[in-house]
Amino acid sequence: MKFLFIMILAAIPVFAAADNKGLLDAATNGDKIFIENYKGNINSPLDDEGWTALMEAAAYGRNEAVKALIGMKADVNAVNKSGYTALTIAALRGQSGSERLLLAAKADVNAANKDGFTALMGAAEEGQADAINVLLAAKAPVNASDKNGQTALMWAIYMNFIEHTGAVAALIGAGADVNARDKEGNTALMYASQRGQADVVKALLAAGARVNSLNTGGNTALSFAKDPTVVNILKLAGAR
DSSP states (O other): OHHHHHHHHHHHHHHHHHHHHHHHHHHHHTOHHHHHTOOSOTTSOOSTTOOOHHHHHHHTTOHHHHHHHHHTTOOTTOOOTTSOOHHHHHHHHTOHHHHHHHHHTTOOTTOBOTTOOBHHHHHHHTTOHHHHHHHHHTTOOTTOBOTTOOBHHHHTTTTOSSOOHHHHHHHHHTTOOTTOOOTTOOOHHHHHHHHTOHHHHHHHHHTTOOTTOOOTTSOOHHHHOOSHHHHHHHHHTTOO
16 A cells, blocks of 8 residues: 555646646647636646746737636736736736736736736736736826836836837827936937937937936946947937
8 A cells, every 4th residue: 555655646746737737738839729618727836947837828918818718717916936027027028908908807017026027027028019908007107217227118128129119109199208317327318329229219219318318337328329320319419
């Protein structure tokens, strides 16, 4: 009997893993029928990163699966190991339909991970203008900042060499502070100038960005600019 007892215990994780794999596949593929007939814990993490079925379905925009999971009491504010909720993941992926479903189910539009990163910042970083507009309509604070002082507007520019002009326009239109500073005193205009984003530089200047602001190191947007077009735009705006 002792040997049999050990064998049964060893088998339990195997069955659990298989069960999780089925739920993961269902969420990925939008298999509403499997989800509605699932008998396990709908909120159990499905992988080592702590993703739930709801996060997976939202990431792929499987809206019928998202609705089914919400109907089965999936936790819309659960977080994975990165501190991301399903809403943040949907925002990063530009899944505006999933965003709407999650927000209707009381997903926290202000949820942030330990670094202060929010769904709006995620949508901005990836240039997801439609996702940004959904979050703004749900009263996401446009000028919230992360632990480094970076706002969603800065995230729309930060580390991006592709211009997210639609995202920038959506944020500016919602009242984003174009002169906000991060903890090193950098502004969105400095980021855009450094990245060579000429159209974004124009948009920021048109919205009232101060061209000669100094960061904590005494640098201006012109100090960061390398692209000749950006340099010319800044100089025409009075940069020195």
